[in-house]
Amino acid sequence: MSIVVEQLARRFSPDGSPAVSEVSFQAPAGAITSLLGPSGAGKSTLLRLIAGLEIPDEGRVLIDGVDCTTMPVQRRGVGVVFQSYALFKHMTVRQNVAFGLEIQRVPKAEREARVEEMLRMVQLEHLGGRYPGQLSGGQRQRVAFARALAIRPRVLLLDEPFGALDTRVREELREWLHALHERTRLTTLLVTHDQQEALEISQHVVVMREGRVAQAGSPAEVYDRPASPFVASFIGGASVLRGHVQAGRAAMGALSVEAPVAAREGESVQAFVRPHDIKLARSLADAASASTALGRVERLKSVGGYVKVFLRLPTGDEVTVEVPRSEFDALGVVEGDSVRADVRSATVFVGDYSI
Numbered sequence: 001m002s003i004v005v006e007q008l009a010r011r012f013s014p015d016g017s018p019a020v021s022e023v024s025f026q027a028p029a030g031a032i033t034s035l036l037g038p039s040g041a042g043k044s045t046l047l048r049l050i051a052g053l054e055i056p057d058e059g060r061v062l063i064d065g066v067d068c069t070t071m072p073v074q075r076r077g078v079g080v081v082f083q084s085y086a087l088f089k090h091m092t093v094r095q096n097v098a099f100g101l102e103i104q105r106v107p108k109a110e111r112e113a114r115v116e117e118m119l120r121m122v123q124l125e126h127l128g129g130r131y132p133g134q135l136s137g138g139q140r141q142r143v144a145f146a147r148a149l150a151i152r153p154r155v156l157l158l159d160e161p162f163g164a165l166d167t168r169v170r171e172e173l174r175e176w177l178h179a180l181h182e183r184t185r186l187t188t189l190l191v192t193h194d195q196q197e198a199l200e201i202s203q204h205v206v207v208m209r210e211g212r213v214a215q216a217g218s219p220a221e222v223y224d225r226p227a228s229p230f231v232a233s234f235i236g237g238a239s240v241l242r243g244h245v246q247a248g249r250a251a252m253g254a255l256s257v258e259a260p261v262a263a264r265e266g267e268s269v270q271a272f273v274r275p276h277d278i279k280l281a282r283s284l285a286d287a288a289s290a291s292t293a294l295g296r297v298e299r300l301k302s303v304g305g306y307v308k309v310f311l312r313l314p315t316g317d318e319v320t321v322e323v324p325r326s327e328f329d330a331l332g333v334v335e336g337d338s339v340r341a342d343v344r345s346a347t348v349f350v351g352d353y354s355i
């Protein structure tokens with residue numbers, strides 16, 4: 001059951017900018033597709049348009065080839081999970097999971113069997129008699145999944161489902177969702193602003209910015225071949241170096257990397273380089289080449305298994321480098337040292353952009 005949206009637009013006020021504009025993409029059948037973007041990019045509005053909680057000003061929503069643009073929510077066959085658990089506090093877990101089935105007038109015996117099946121699926125069969133207030137955040141969110149899945153939806157729509165949980169529970173539930181999807185193969189749309197989450201569990205990623213699609217593709221495509229400076233900087237936390245095209249190369253001070261084929265002499269360039277793509281060498285003579293420069297270590301920050309090195313290049317640009325701890329120990333640098341940084345794997349865009 002694929003989800004296709006065509007030229008969707010939604011404007012909340014006549015004079016403001018649209019929350020969603022000219023959005024077209026396809027969420028492939030049986031896959032998890034992430035809608036990824038910064039706050040205010042229009043992700044939730046898009047999800048609500050697909051769920052039927054909002055009606056678009058323009059465009060169409062098709063689920064499994066059927067035009068659902070103006071169809072009421074209950075008839076779309078969608079299961080929705082929001083960030084806030086939205087469980088009924090006065091109902092037990094079992095009653096919460098049964099809710100949609102009662103609305104659908106599913107006979108009692110079948111309803112009870114389905115609820116038990118769902119509770120087993122989310123591994124909460126032992127907690128069916130509890131109230132939401134007696135559960136942890138992670139457990140509550142699994143009840144929300146059970147309730148969404150109980151109606152046997154054609155597609156699953158998730159709006160930041162792990163957004164309110166702490167990091168450890170969030171990571172656990174991410175794994176859990178991945179395993180659940182392996183079993184159900186339900187077409188899933190996941191709204192998130194967490195690129196790690198999107199890259200880890202989805203097969204397709206739609207990057208959004210200011211109500212529009214900035215890029216859509218596989219996680220590898222958007223990560224390895226960002227279509228714009230925005231995507232390059234948003235995904236992977238890249239540092240940016242600015243310069244000009246000189247002798248066919250993107251030159252940033254004395255440093256230069258390959259320029260795009262279409263680049264014209266003298267044009268402005270921006271080179272995006274990801275923290276773990278910068279290679280550091282201790283010795284001044286080590287690996288000196290056009291794509292390397294001596295940088296000053298301004299600050300060091302240890303983050304678990306790796307160290308963040310904040311480096312000031314001769315161009316004045318600050319770049320962040322992430323070095324695995326073992327490599328960092330072998331490198332033996334301290335704040336104030338000079339190290340040679342190699343930025344040859346930078347992604348270069350021609351032109352002046354503001355991100």
Ligand SMILES: Nc1ncnc2c1ncn2[C@@H]1O[C@H](COP(=O)(O)OP(=O)(O)OP(=O)(O)O)[C@@H](O)[C@H]1O
Pocket residue numbers: 012013018019037038039040041042043044045046193
């Ligand atoms: N009901 C509404 N009325 C007026 N404006 C709205 C409404 N819902 C969303 N907006 C506006 O539309 C834009 C997109 O919001 P939306 O919630 O879709 O973004 P988002 O990418 O999901 O952001 P976040 O991650 O912060 O939830 C924002 O500027 C927001 O203020």
